[in-house]
Amino acid sequence: MKTMTCKQLGGACEKKFTANTFEEIAEMSKKHGMEMFQKNDKAHLEAMHKMQELMKSPDAMKAFHESKIKAFNNLAADS
Secondary structure, eight states: EEETTGGGGGGOOOEEESSSSHHHHHHHHHHHHHHHHHHTHHHHHHHHHHHHHTTTSSHHHHHHHHHHHHHHHHSSSOO
């Protein structure tokens, strides 16, 4: 199991997500983002806007995604 925060994943807060794979942690982050969107959380909406800008460039989005996978893979397992 490894842990990353919302902020480490491109979000806006220190909420922690713990999972065995990057795909699992990304899904948790996505669900959290949707909850924050529904709550109209300003900080998360700003983070989502930045993500939407990244999505305009497939290369930039791919690099962002790969950097998050690498960060996850480089984390030590939780003790």
